[in-house]
Amino acid sequence: xxxxxxxxxxxxxxxxxxxxxxxxxxxxxxxxxxxxxxxxxxxxxxxxxxxxxxxxxxxxxxxxxxxxxxxxxxxxxxxxxxxxxxxxxxxxxxxxxxxxxxxxxxxxxxxxx
Numbered sequence: 001x002x003x004x005x006x007x008x009x010x011x012x013x014x015x016x017x018x019x020x021x022x023x024x025x026x027x028x029x030x031x032x033x034x035x036x037x038x039x040x041x042x043x044x045x046x047x048x049x050x051x052x053x054x055x056x057x058x059x060x061x062x063x064x065x066x067x068x069x070x071x072x073x074x075x076x077x078x079x080x081x082x083x084x085x086x087x088x089x090x091x092x093x094x095x096x097x098x099x100x101x102x103x104x105x106x107x108x109x110x111x112x113x
Contacts (some may be wrong), residue, residue, distance in 0.1 A: 014079050020072035024064035031061070033068035035076040 028048040042061070049097035108113060109112035 001022040001112050011080070015076065016073055018075045018079060020068040020075060022064060022067040022071050024060040024067075026060060029057075029060045029064045031065045033065060033072050035072050037072065039065060 015035045019040065020033050020079040021030050027046040031039055032043075032063045034040055048060075049057060056063070
């Protein structure tokens with residue numbers, strides 16, 4: 001159970017570390033989005049609000065958030081599917097377990113025949 005808890009904590013830490021910052025088409029808006037698509041921060045270059053109208057500014061912000069969210073999802077998929085992070089196959093674990101003669105094997109509670 002302890003190993004499982006540590007493994008879950010490691011997965012959470014890897015997911016929390018994923019952040020994407022992709023600029024808008026104009027480059028004046030840069031959002032910070034986490035692996036779950038949540039907006040964590042938003043940078044607007046000086047004068048951005050004066051340069052765009054309301055609808056244009058909203059479109060710039062949404063385009064940047066969408067691009068950042070897609071990048072964060074890509075990073076998440078890469079991080080979670082890394083072969084070094086995947087659990088070992090059960091057959092490999094059982095093979096190691098069976099190879100240890102000093103360890104008692106569990107039984108079903110019935111005497112062997």
